[in-house]
Amino acid sequence: MDFTFESHQIAFRDAIRKFLMVEAAPEMLREIWETTSGRSADLRARLADQGLTALSVPEDFGGIGLGDLDWVLVLQELGYYAIPESLVDTAYLAAGLLSELSGDIEIKREWLPRIASGEARVAIGHPSNPFVADAGTANLLLMWHNDAVHAVRPDAVKLTAQPSIDNSRRLSQVEWKPEASTRIADARIGAPLWQRLLLRGGLATAAQQVGLAQRMLDLGVDYAAQRKQFGKIIGTFQGVKHPLADVAVAIEFAEPVVHRAAYCIGRGHARAGHAVAQARMQASEAAHKAARASIQAHGAMGYTWEADLQMFMKRAWVLDAGWGDLAHHKARIAEDIFDDQAALGPSNTFSTHYGEAPAPRVSAVSR
Amino acid sequence: MGAPETALAQNPVDQIRRAIAQWMAEHLTGEFAALRHRGGPGDEGADPALRKRWEREMAAGGWTCVGWPEAYGGRGLSIDAQVAFHEEYARAGGPGRMGHIGEGLIGPTLIRYGSDAQKARFLPGIVEGRTFWAQGYSEPNAGSDLANVQTRCWQCDDGSWRLSGQKIWTSLAHESDWIFVLARSEPGSKGRHGLSFLLLPLDQPGVTIRPIRQISGEAEFNEVFFDEAVAEADGLVGEPGKGWEVAMGLLEIERGVSTLGQQMHFAHELGLVVEVARRNGADRDPAFRARLARAWGGLRVMRYNALRMLSGGDDLKLGREALIYKYHWSNWHRDLGKLAMDALGPEADTPSEDPAVRRLQQVFFFSRADTIYAGSNEIQLNLIAERGLGLPREPRG
The missing domain is CATH 1.10.540 (Butyryl-Coa Dehydrogenase, subunit A; domain 1)
Structure with missing residues (x-):
């Protein structure tokens, strides 16, 4: 695999970064936190203007038809700015699942164009998450039921709001009843679709954590570069600067692993699950290390509600538990290593074809 | 033994x-x-x-x-x-x-440095659980660099004192009656010289208390503003300009006897982690079990070290074992907070009514600050290196 992104992918990432820098200042995010819905129609419209809601939607349905490698850089930016939005669930995960349903069917014709235009929000209910995010503002809910996929309208669900330690999230417990009329894919078709969705959920988590780690590092560096004690800028002390340097190293170790996971998902690789598991572990480590080093560099200020650091720490912490927690991902890698058929050793590990063979099951649902 | x-x-x-x-x-x-x-x-x-x-x-x-x-x-x-x-x-x-600031900090300080009149006046209120105290040391620019205190105090003709300036991170000031303050009594003095140690009531026109909201949403500490706040002539502990000596004596007490009960609370919290891990299956994960075992070991180390530290009797001077204590418990407790969250899994992220879960969530949040307050990790390591190992002091500006 070549780790170089194409110039248009970098250009798109840069454009999104500039946009979010202006439109998603921490003060604005705090204002959105205080609202009941926790979401801003205005911000959503602007994100749509940037093309973000159309990224994964095929061109036939009014979208741009791009893939996981295009998303991964954007996801890092969404993490960096801790965007309080259902954008990822709607435009990456739900759009991805709906697009991978075969044929020109009603559900796709109805929802994909509305997702692309930014008009529709879609929430996702899967057992790997105990609560459903953004169910309260969703126009449609995609619900897991014994591997079948159900598309449920908001008027057919009962929601109980569940506060989160991260004020930017809006979680609900969802009560609903699976009906033949709500089922859009049976278990045989649904199982691989959910598998793909889980991989993307894991990738989205890891990529956002890498972005968050970078943001926390930047905040820590900024603070250490202006705070004075003992008559000196505290960043001059090795005790303060070295832990921050360690975070930079952790981020550099995580980023290519996350990019590799995106590549594997996009290519439908048999080992995409392991790539995602490793990405989750590395990204989580970077994010936790960043939170720890940054709060330490901030001193007591870092422990206050007032300092922006908390917004990014909390997002990084809560991301850890979704779409399969870390124990799940570690176990997944351990199982692989101890498998009798495990392809270990130098001839496999350093082969240019490592994990390249597409699995039949996954290729069956590729576009 | x-x-x-x-x-x-x-x-x-x-x-x-x-x-x-x-x-x-x-x-x-x-x-x-x-x-x-x-x-x-x-x-x-x-x-x-x-x-x-x-x-x-x-x-x-x-x-x-x-x-x-x-x-x-x-x-x-x-x-x-x-x-x-x-x-x-x-x-x-x-x-x-x-009452722990009164009982553990200012009380022993007054017993050691206070006048007979101060002892007679202030100690009974602490013993009887009637008077609650706050500690006014840290300032916006005097955190790790505590000697950089800028709050000013001066004595009036009638012998009483006036104070102007700001303290910060003052635990429980909003629930306290009195505060002891380190303030600069000699204009133009720098560092540890020219500071005085004063006692004054919080309920007076010259004092404004503003709570600081923490990342947990709670507000346990405060900013305290002094605008010509009044301390009586008898409010000075020790000699004017020699407040640093009193304050340091108090910090030695803070890191000694008053931390004793803490370990039992830690043991209780560790027990809650085990309980939660049993309930949701984290106890079957070998990696988690290994971390739990290390946590248990760390707690035993803490206990033996504290007992060893205190077996020196009434000599409260900071030995090497005392120097490592804060660094050890704070890092241990911060890791316990993370261990608790990993045991809880997704349950960690939503506020819970279950007392055990709620407690562990509080432990996680507050333990983020453990390695920062009461001498940060960086300060502790400098103390160990400079006082414990005799290494040269870090160059200071």
Whole structure:
């Protein structure tokens, strides 16, 4: 695999970064936190203007038809700015699942164009998450039921709001009843679709954590570069600067692993699950290390509600538990290593074809 | 390494152990039952009014200030007996002490540095659980660099003092009656020279208290603003300009005896982590089990080290074992917070009504600050390197 992104992918990432820098200042995010819905129609419209809601939607349905490698850089930016939005669930995960349903069917014709235009929000209910995010503002809910996929309208669900330690999230417990009329894919078709969705959920988590780690590092560096004690800028002390340097190293170790996971998902690789598991572990480590080093560099200020650091720490912490927690991902890698058929050793590990063979099951649902 | 088991049954330490355990069983009941395992860092918002009543209940039973000399209203307990007292108090789920700054910090400081008049005036209120104290040391630009205190004080013709400036991170100031403050009494002085140690009431026109909201949403500490606030002539502890000596004596006390009960709370929290891990299956994960085992080991180390540190008797000078104590417990506790969250899994992310889960969430949040307050990790390592190892001091500006 070549780790170089194409110039248009970098250009798109840069454009999104500039946009979010202006439109998603921490003060604005705090204002959105205080609202009941926790979401801003205005911000959503602007994100749509940037093309973000159309990224994964095929061109036939009014979208741009791009893939996981295009998303991964954007996801890092969404993490960096801790965007309080259902954008990822709607435009990456739900759009991805709906697009991978075969044929020109009603559900796709109805929802994909509305997702692309930014008009529709879609929430996702899967057992790997105990609560459903953004169910309260969703126009449609995609619900897991014994591997079948159900598309449920908001008027057919009962929601109980569940506060989160991260004020930017809006979680609900969802009560609903699976009906033949709500089922859009049976278990045989649904199982691989959910598998793909889980991989993307894991990738989205890891990529956002890498972005968050970078943001926390930047905040820590900024603070250490202006705070004075003992008559000196505290960043001059090795005790303060070295832990921050360690975070930079952790981020550099995580980023290519996350990019590799995106590549594997996009290519439908048999080992995409392991790539995602490793990405989750590395990204989580970077994010936790960043939170720890940054709060330490901030001193007591870092422990206050007032300092922006908390917004990014909390997002990084809560991301850890979704779409399969870390124990799940570690176990997944351990199982692989101890498998009798495990392809270990130098001839496999350093082969240019490592994990390249597409699995039949996954290729069956590729576009 | 201690007396044989058979001798222990009759000794005074064991008598204290049984007496406090029995007293707790009889008194931490009724309205006070709701306070079991409540309060303390991270949970100071738990019914402060009731916890103040609990202080008076403790006082009525003769269980406040047990380490103080009898002449000042204490029980004059030996270090061993104090260990037993703190252990049994925590084992019974005794609530975080609202009076700990008075009992553990300013009281012993006044016993050591105060005048007879100050002792007579202030110690009884602490012993009786009536007067609550706050500590005014840190300032916006005097955190790790505590000697950079800029709050000014000056003496008026009638002998009384005036104070102007700002303190920050003042724990429980909003629940306290009095504050002790380190302030600059010699204009133009720098560092540890020219500081004075003053006592003043918080309820007066020159004092404004503003709570600081923490990442947990709670507000346990405050900014305290002084605008020509008044301290009486008798409010000065020690000599004018020699406040640093008093403050340092107090910090030695802070890192010594007053941390004893903490380990039992840690043991309780570790127990909660085990309970949660059993409930949701994290206990079957070998990696988690290994971390749990390390946590248990770290707690034992803490206990043995504290006992060793205190077996030096009444000499409160900071030995090497005392120097490592804060660094050890704070890093251990921060890791325990993470371990607790990993045991909880997704349950960690949503506020819970389950007391065990809620407690662990508080532990996680508050333990983010453990390596920062009361001397940050960086300061602790400098102390260990410079005082413990005799390495040259870091160049300072």
